[in-house]
Amino acid sequence: MMRKRLPVTVITGFLGAGKTTLVNHLLSERRDCAIGVIVNEYGEVGIDGELIVADENAIIEIRNGCICCTVRTDLIHGVKALLARTDIALDRLLIETSGLADPAPVLQTFLADAELLTQVELESVICVADAVNLARHIDDDTAREQIAFADLLVINKMDLLDPSAIASLERDLRRINPGARTVHSTYSRVPADLLIGTPRFSLASLLEIEPGLLEDEHDHEHDQSVSSCAVETEQPLDAALFNRWIHQLVQRQGEDLLRMKGILQFGKEARQFQFHSVHMLMESRPGKRWPADTVRKSRFVFIGRHLDAQALQQGFLACAQQVAAPAIA
Template sequence: MVMINPNKIPVTILTGYLGAGKTTLLNRILTEKHNQKIAVIVNEYGEVGIDNQLVVNSDEEILEMNNGCICCTVRGDLIRILRTLLFSMKEGKVKFDRVLIETTGLADPAPVAQTFFMDELLSETFEVDSIITVVDCKHVTKHLDYHDEAQEQIAFADVIILNKTDLISEENLQELEGRIIQMNPTAKRLYGQNCNVELKDILGIHTFDINHKLEVDPHFLEDHHHHEHDDKVSSVAFRENRPLNLEKVNQWMSQLIQEKGEDLLRYKGILYIEGIENRLVFQGLHMLFSGRPDRKWKENETKVSELVFIGKDLNKKELEQQFKNCIEIEEIGGLKKRKPKFKEFD
């Protein structure tokens, strides 16, 4: 039986491989009525923070961690952010009832949870409520075959959300479920499309059991962690404040998906398109790609396109040139103006 300490702040760790639907679930949590203030920590692998911009407008405290994986290179940042939250709460500057951590899709959730046991202050103040793993039913089989992180996320989960069930057959879903049960027979399984699950099934459920985690990872409470990402996987990010040509963007993405789709683990962005007063959000993984109008650009907001690609064997210079070709060209007196030199995000 899991022991509950009502004096501690509950922490939900939200994980899942790239493109599984974590941000969709996060937005669902933030928009539904639960009468709780949530401090949200969003971690992204790439240097451009897109997910933080895709989180719905809310009164929640949302903090961003970029340019590294929360389970290794920026784990110290997580400790500092949590300590800062506690200090701000004691000073009366912020108020929150629980913490929700959305990890990068390449994170191993074990060392994230370990943080709350190895740091004395955090251990006294916080309590891990549950680890929620979102699974992309369409692509997870391939991810499980080739990426250790996808296996770790399922093996360490307390709740597994089998998302995008509408994209596979019932037979394939049963096969996937059988494989997941072999990896983690004790996790609660939920099913949905666009992560349309009940919040009562994922928040305040107190399913994190330290003894069970030690069975999964006997070294869980040892203060060391060596998590190496596939050295073929990298991220490439761009930022541009000149408007893009929508037709050229569509042509570029269609060609890129055809040529490189299998190696594109995740790609996403906020686009500033010539002649359109709304932001354009695009997201994709492998061969699946979608774009949609978002909110209008605010009056005093800097209009800027930000894109990030996470994938295998990415050719940075080639992607840079392709993106440069999408910048809208101004016409002066019927003549096309030469594009200014492209500046990569730094």
């Protein structure tokens, strides 16, 4: 008997829009469903895999590049690896692209692989739009493509948006993508039945936007002024030093610092601390407990324009507590 093709939802949206929040929301709403997750991060140090609350056997992280460029073969391998697993019978697959990914080549990867096409079907392309920061990026080619290729637009962070700005925001989005269904959300809390289970993806509509999608070689360029760097330390951080440093950094460079995120070890805390920033907006909260028998390592990623990697790394490391030198007898 032929196995039903696995429905795939591609989740796009600019840096920090709320994609991982949406994935976690969906996973917690649909515990009855075996959902595989492939997550692609731009930075070389993985953070998102740690933040997603999926069964660890059903999640694959693709790092060190953008899914739409160098790591497209990794995407195919990732999907095939999940499909080949015999210990979990997946009901569906979510693919969270990096915030800098152009969705066209990602979709092309799926639509052009004959073997994959017999196993999976694209159900929907969801773009999470950051209601607060969208205006900053609306002229960016990647951000526009993410919006244009979506069949569902989730306008997220409504809690932070001045209600008088909603109409013009929706107008901007409709100008780029008049056909997509639109839904508002806070913390990406969209009814699960709207996010999955409804086949919305239409190749015909996509070809209207990008007629050469199936033939073209991927030719889009990333904004060369955007880069990322990361830093790690096994030395616990001092919370007061970190707070002072991060606030000063955001005040000085928040416009250029598109995204920062980290998993942090403060002092002897048994729990991890998660840190996020999107431009000037910062959020931190306790995360899961550090696993026993592992080295507790803080990890921090910066993505932005004109980054001075060395200065950022040094600033972060200066927040690490100095371990007292052994006393000399």
